[in-house]
Amino acid sequence: MADIRILLNDKTVARLPAATSGQYRARDTELKGFYVVVGKRRKTFAVQGDLREAGKRASSITVTIGDARDMATREARATAKEYLAKISRGQHPKAEELAEKEEAEEPAAAPIVGITLRAAWERYRDAHMVRKGRSERTIDSYRDHVERIFKDWLDTPLVELADDPAQVATKHDEITKESGPYIANGSMRTLRAIYNHARKTNRGLPADNPVNAIDWNQEQRRDSGMGPADLTAWFMQVAAMGNPIRREFHLMTLLSGCRPAALMEVKPEHVDLRRRVLHIPKPKGGAKRAFDIPLSRQMILSLVRAMRFGRFLHPLEARVWIFPADSAAGHLVEQKEARKVLSKWGNDLRQSYRTIATTAGVSEFDARLLMNHAIPGVNAGYITRHKLLEEHLRSQQQAISDTMFAALGETVKKTAVMQAWLAPRATHDVIKEARMARLKENGWTAKAA
The missing domain is CATH 1.10.150.130 (Tyrosine recombinase, N-terminal domain)
Structure with missing residues (x-):
């Protein structure tokens, strides 16, 4: 069974199915390096981290915390934080135990060359x-x-x-x-x-x-993309989601065709509304592959909504991240949704973007540039991408976004849940109502004011 990522607590750990063969890891979505190893009969808490020497990685170590049957997840999490803190300082959490064990053992055999x-x-x-x-x-x-x-x-x-x-x-x-x-x-x-x-x-x-x-x-290649005819049902699913920041994240993934992992880490400073571009500093391939995504009108509105909801729901984290969250990293770290909640997410949306780009009349060459894909052949060395960005690629991006929203027809105007999401001033009204409800919960009344 493949490794998974969930928020570890007593309930989720208890529900983890036993491995049918071998082991798998359930990694915590909040505390990086903390996970539970699930075997056929046991579940064991552990941490993994990099020991450093002179500021450089020396080795990666895994340290067992304890059997999940004998300790609560909260206790294991506290121990994990302590162990990870020691590892970050270059100390093995169980250095004393290892030293005592080595002294008790017989001298090791000569290593194999x-x-x-x-x-x-x-x-x-x-x-x-x-x-x-x-x-x-x-x-x-x-x-x-x-x-x-x-x-x-x-x-x-x-x-x-x-x-x-x-x-x-x-x-x-x-x-x-x-x-x-x-x-x-x-x-x-x-x-x-x-x-x-x-x-x-x-x-x-x-x-x-x-x-x-x-x-x-x-x-x-997994064929899981959507065509224009599939978009109305998908938009309705997104509109029904309770978390408005995740809602905008999925929409931006569709509108941009960007890899979700890179999109999660964009910051307000990466948005240039004057030039209408979103800078992606660390895409797949590292910093040397950094690029700018031209923004359509629909993409700008989505980013603005995400930032406004972020400032209301996570004011501290929103100073740093476009898609803030209550996580150790401060931003969204998990893109997955239950398929019954959202049928398509992640790379499904990248495939959808590429499929709809063809419907919009965007060439294979331009689609590759928009998605930061490598250009095959000798012509790649003669292309200056940023020279095409300001006008040509932005017009192609706008054509893709327009094709997506045109596929919705009258759904936005005729459906209340879509109106509450995409109608003009909808975000302002939602935040205003939520702020009033929060004040009333704290004992505020209009008369008292």
């Missing part, structure tokens, strides 16, 4: 990924592959895998059965990259990468 997967991963992470500005999300994805899927191989010399590629092929088959074809292929791509990087400084490693022994699973 050759770089291990753990050492190769740490060098690849620091010398390649961090140095090249890969995002934390990308690094976390690779770390999950290495430290969860390949945890039994962490202290295995890479030369052993190279000399016996059959075990790599067998591992790929096992992952496919337990976690699915996509995770199996993805984890093997990670292993392949780490091995190739290790060979640069370990010339004794065989040139033939052991991952070459596997038979790759067939992968198909």
